[in-house]
Amino acid sequence: MIRVGLLGSGFIADTYADALQDARGARIVANYSRDRARAEAFAEKWGPVDRQYDDMAALCADTEVDLVVVALPNEAHVEAVRIAAAAGKAIVCTKPLARTGAEAAEILRLVREAGVWHGYAESSVFSPNIAKAHQMVVAGAIGEPLTMRAREAHSGPHAPHFWDAETAGGGALLDMGCHTVESARHFFGKDNPVTEVFAWGATMAHADKTTGEDTAVALLKFAGGQLAQIESSWIEKGGMQLRHELVGTAGRLVTDTSHTPVWGFIENPAGYLVEKADADTGWVYPVPEEARAYGFSQEMRHFVERFAAGEEPDETFDDGFVVNCILDACYASMRTGVWEKVSLER
Numbered sequence: 001m002i003r004v005g006l007l008g009s010g011f012i013a014d015t016y017a018d019a020l021q022d023a024r025g026a027r028i029v030a031n032y033s034r035d036r037a038r039a040e041a042f043a044e045k046w047g048p049v050d051r052q053y054d055d056m057a058a059l060c061a062d063t064e065v066d067l068v069v070v071a072l073p074n075e076a077h078v079e080a081v082r083i084a085a086a087a088g089k090a091i092v093c094t095k096p097l098a099r100t101g102a103e104a105a106e107i108l109r110l111v112r113e114a115g116v117w118h119g120y121a122e123s124s125v126f127s128p129n130i131a132k133a134h135q136m137v138v139a140g141a142i143g144e145p146l147t148m149r150a151r152e153a154h155s156g157p158h159a160p161h162f163w164d165a166e167t168a169g170g171g172a173l174l175d176m177g178c179h180t181v182e183s184a185r186h187f188f189g190k191d192n193p194v195t196e197v198f199a200w201g202a203t204m205a206h207a208d209k210t211t212g213e214d215t216a217v218a219l220l221k222f223a224g225g226q227l228a229q230i231e232s233s234w235i236e237k238g239g240m241q242l243r244h245e246l247v248g249t250a251g252r253l254v255t256d257t258s259h260t261p262v263w264g265f266i267e268n269p270a271g272y273l274v275e276k277a278d279a280d281t282g283w284v285y286p287v288p289e290e291a292r293a294y295g296f297s298q299e300m301r302h303f304v305e306r307f308a309a310g311e312e313p314d315e316t317f318d319d320g321f322v323v324n325c326i327l328d329a330c331y332a333s334m335r336t337g338v339w340e341k342v343s344l345e346r
Helices: 011-020 036-046 056-061 074-086 101-114 128-138 172-188 296-309 317-336
Strands: 002-007 026-032 051-053 067-070 090-094 118-121 145-153 194-202 215-222 227-233 241-248 251-256 264-266 282-284
Touching: 002 011, 002 056, 002 296, 011 026, 011 036, 011 296, 026 036, 026 056, 036 051, 051 056, 056 074, 067 074, 067 296, 074 090, 074 101, 090 296, 101 317, 118 296, 118 317, 128 172, 128 241, 128 251, 145 172, 172 194, 172 215, 172 227, 172 241, 172 317, 194 317, 215 317
Parallel strands: 002 026, 002 067, 026 051, 067 090, 090 118, 145 227
Antiparallel strands: 145 241, 194 215, 215 227, 241 251, 264 282
16 A cells, blocks of 8 residues: 655546545555645645645654655755655655746755655656547657647636646646646657747736736757647636647548537536536536546556556656746746747757
């Protein structure tokens, strides 16, 4: 049994706790929140959880914890990894790995020097629809993949810390583009690097809340000649939009998680429907089993199984570092208005 210590008590921590229910070889034995009362409430919701902490170092020093899962805001990732790595714990960290390539490089240095196992929690590549599409692409179903267009959109973050671009490290592109950048690497091959990017971003609807971009578009050129277009938006109402369109020499594939198996028109609220639903009456499109539909359960099972077997997972901090470097180049392109090279030198 892999004993998990979970850092965080917000939305993503809830999602990971739900996902870990599907990892038969794991159990949450300890959890952390800066607010002890929140830690205790979280443990009661997802328990039994043996111990609650309001100090990260204390949780990471717990000898009953094998694997630390970081489900904290972006600005806390470096310190959380520093503490967990110093304690010799295996670590899974939520996306994005860091706010910048430089921070991601520091996180990577910490785990390498400590010699600890690490997994990058990029859920999109584990979601069932992406996994199936990837299986078909690998099997040659659409011939040689040529282009990908991906869109992730909703009406804006659920927590105040996301809106603070200075603290969070960016806006919609960092928050949501990290998913689609990694799915592009997933489909076109991680041995096929992104060489240069062109990006545009603006604060179109939420200038009262953030100085970060709430809308962004980026083009990614791969060394093999492929092109990915990624769109990230915090201005689209009506729930999550998660779509990929892949074109190859012998066909095309489309994935779209906004098309749910349950939909309808309701006059009376029925409780939680879907993340960022924006309305609880009228036309609604609830997503059953969100943790599974979006790949969270699958990624946690994968991490637990690989860690238990002493094997490297499919997504590591190395991948998170590359994604941050690509996003750095995108932000540079937003400022300069020209194509920017992607550099992995830090």
